Amino acid sequence: MSIGTCRMMMMTLPLALAADGSAADEKEQATLSLVGKEVFLDSTLSNPSGISCMSCHQPEAAFADPRAVSPGAVLGRNGRRNATSLMYAALIPNMDQEDMLEDDGSQNWVWQGGLFQDGSARTLHEQVQRPFFDHAEMNVGSEAELASKLRRASYAATLKTGLSEAEWGDDAKVANRAYRALVEFLKEPVFRPFDARIDDYLAGDGQALTMQEKRGLEVFKNKGKCADCHFLHATSWPEPLLSDFGYDNLGVPSRGDKDPGLGGHTLAGEEVGQFRAPSLRNVALTAPYFHNGSIASLREVIEFYNRRDLEPERWGPTDYPETVNKADLGNLGLSEEEVTDLTALMEAFTDRSLLRMRERGERFPELVAGTPASWKMRSYFPDWNHSAPPLPPHPPYRGQLLETKTLPTSQ
Numbered sequence: 001m002s003i004g005t006c007r008m009m010m011m012t013l014p015l016a017l018a019a020d021g022s023a024a025d026e027k028e029q030a031t032l033s034l035v036g037k038e039v040f041l042d043s044t045l046s047n048p049s050g051i052s053c054m055s056c057h058q059p060e061a062a063f064a065d066p067r068a069v070s071p072g073a074v075l076g077r078n079g080r081r082n083a084t085s086l087m088y089a090a091l092i093p094n095m096d097q098e099d100m101l102e103d104d105g106s107q108n109w110v111w112q113g114g115l116f117q118d119g120s121a122r123t124l125h126e127q128v129q130r131p132f133f134d135h136a137e138m139n140v141g142s143e144a145e146l147a148s149k150l151r152r153a154s155y156a157a158t159l160k161t162g163l164s165e166a167e168w169g170d171d172a173k174v175a176n177r178a179y180r181a182l183v184e185f186l187k188e189p190v191f192r193p194f195d196a197r198i199d200d201y202l203a204g205d206g207q208a209l210t211m212q213e214k215r216g217l218e219v220f221k222n223k224g225k226c227a228d229c230h231f232l233h234a235t236s237w238p239e240p241l242l243s244d245f246g247y248d249n250l251g252v253p254s255r256g257d258k259d260p261g262l263g264g265h266t267l268a269g270e271e272v273g274q275f276r277a278p279s280l281r282n283v284a285l286t287a288p289y290f291h292n293g294s295i296a297s298l299r300e301v302i303e304f305y306n307r308r309d310l311e312p313e314r315w316g317p318t319d320y321p322e323t324v325n326k327a328d329l330g331n332l333g334l335s336e337e338e339v340t341d342l343t344a345l346m347e348a349f350t351d352r353s354l355l356r357m358r359e360r361g362e363r364f365p366e367l368v369a370g371t372p373a374s375w376k377m378r379s380y381f382p383d384w385n386h387s388a389p390p391l392p393p394h395p396p397y398r399g400q401l402l403e404t405k406t407l408p409t410s411q
């Protein structure tokens with residue numbers, strides 16, 4: 001989000017779990033995660049069959065899609081946004097509001113977190129359901145259809161553990177089991193190794209970055225203002241996620257159809273055209289860039305930040321010029337060398353586990369020794385209590401001010 005001279009932002013940290021979960025819960029989590037991987041790879045669930053989660057979230061692209069938009073199960077139907085990386089996706093905070101203290105002392109409410117680049121899924125649990133039923137993605141007709149395919153899957157017996165016979169007959173319960181399984185899978189250590197060179201550097205290893213990358217880091221922190229939105233410090237997780245998960249309209253080049261982003265579902269005019277700031281972890285592997293895949297390379301992304309307002313003809317029209325952030329980017333005054341240094345720095349954000357996987361031609365990254373298990377980290381995940389937090393009262397949501405008195409007390 002745009003940061004004026006001294007806006008203050010708080011992130012909500014999960015409360016420590018009241019009691020230690022039981023060994024049975026730990027086992028349940030492990031089982032769900034195993035079956036989650038099977039669901040993730042299963043290309044028989046789509047209608048027609050043929051695509052799985054992995055078709056659009058490819059390991060060698062850090063589980064993003066190297067194509068600007070992804071083709072769905074139905075021939076000729078394409079999505080409209082660039083598929084994001086699933087690395088660190090289970091660490092994205094739930095959609096919520098934070099109060100910001102403006103320069104003039106007034107208080108403002110801003111959205112933060114949420115899944116999909118427009119935050120239209122409040123939680124990961126809500127998010128993983130949608131690709132199944134999206135007509136431009138897996139195109140499953142109904143939860144009943146999904147449940148019947150799941151009951152016939154090779155991993156059905158594992159999916160069934162923990163469900164009674166009656167529950168196994170209930171379509172919603174069977175589908176929900178698969179959603180929980182996907183969430184547990186995405187929380188696995190392979191998706192959050194924190195083994196990029198920037199991690200070593202931030203942990204005190206001065207040799208982990210080259211001289212050029214160190215110069216790039218200075219630009220990232222100061223003249224480029226990148227760290228104002230792509231945080232280098234830890235917030236909701238013990239390690240930095242390189243994002244504040246706030247929303248902004250950067251004025252990226254239009255690809256035709258207008259995409260209203262955040263404002264499309266909050267229905268607040270000033271939020272139209274805004275998208276969530278992504279984590280920059282593994283960004284060197286996830287071209288093309290921005291929510292619509294409109295920019296092909298990292299160097300161009302940085303040239304765009306640096307010179308957007310000086311060369312409008314180079315970038316062309318944007319979807320919603322009226323809400324573009326003019327304060328924090330567009331004319332940064334970076335020299336050619338600074339642009340080169342900053343571009344080089346982005347390589348230091350790549351996890352070595354993914355680089356090794358690519359070098360060896362393997363299909364899945366290996367576990368990095370020392371990455372804590374999901375069970376150990378359970379109170380840090382936004383999904384820690386497996387339920388959606390109450391919708392916050394501000395600002396008017398879908399054009400209506402919510403009734404504060406009906407909301408559960410905030411934690």
Ligand code: HEC
Nearest residue numbers: 052053056070071072079081082083084115116117131137
């Ligand atoms: C046809 C392509 C396609 C398939 C199949 C697909 N996805 Fe996605 N996925 C996308 C696109 C495109 C986005 C970004 C959409 C957006 O931001 O609105 C996305 C976003 C996501 C996100 C959100 C990440 C973030 O940064 O907010 C998650 C998590 C995710 N997908 C998981 C899955 C899972 C799990 C499956 C299988 C059940 C799946 N996807 C199947 C294309 C696909």
Ligand code: HEC
Nearest residue numbers: 001002224225226229248275276277289290291301305328
């Ligand atoms: C005002 C907040 C803000 C600042 C400052 C900022 N970014 Fe971003 N960044 C965003 C948002 C929001 C997006 C997503 C925009 C979209 O997709 O429409 C983004 C997207 C990106 C992407 C594309 C990632 C992807 O996977 O598509 C890169 C790379 C990036 N930023 C790098 C930088 C660098 C380098 C700087 C400093 C020169 C910087 N950002 C400064 C908010 C910011």
